Amino acid sequence: MSLLMVMDGQGGGIGRAIIKRLRDAFGDEIEILALGTNSVATSQMMKAGANRGATGANAIARTAPEVDVIIGPLAITMANAMMGEVTAQMAEAISSSKALKILIPLTQERVKITGVSAEP
Template identity: 55%
Template sequence: MDKITTVAVIDGQGGGIGSIIIEKLKSKIPNIKILALGTNANATKSMLKAGANEGATGENAIVYNAKEADIIMGVVAILMPNSMMGELSPKMAEAIGGSHAMKILIPLSKCNIKIAIPGEYNIQQCIDSSVELVKDHISNLE
């Protein structure tokens, strides 16, 4: 692979789900660049601690980096304006949704969204599946 794939992981509140995603990505796909994009400083700090290569916080950071990423990961709510108790602004949701990056999103019941997939999956299974989707997407780019 000539170009290193850039994965932007977007999270808010405490950054817990983003941190788990980053730890899994680092262990399964070591040759990628991971950007931790937090809606707040605590989320960014947690994701950097989990192993992200770089981090940035806030609306402008997310809007700017959404167009630079090859893949965007997070919970499905990152596409919804005013989600995460209002931390995710309409501008952020628009930038993420409008980005040409592949979006690999995790369903989360507290996002008040139901994804029509058969069966019940816990958050860990969804994160594991999302990492496999990243691997598949990168393989198809080669």
């Protein structure tokens, strides 16, 4: 069984949508861990069907090296992103993990991703 980590912050809407679609596609064939930068984000992802959830920098730093896949917005790899919610420790843990990273090219930071068109 694959172990997936979905990470989100702020209101948790992106993470919630990811987990809902993963559950619809794979059912109980995968284990999903919801890791939030805050408790609201974690709670929203748990409601969408995550198996387990945790909040904060230490939880993310301890979990990221143990999973097979990490999914979330691009901002999870950037220190101080999401209005400061993503700490340097969080970004380093995600970036350094050997897990496959599936990053959604959404960010409110001053970053342009070449080759990706902006859509509403």
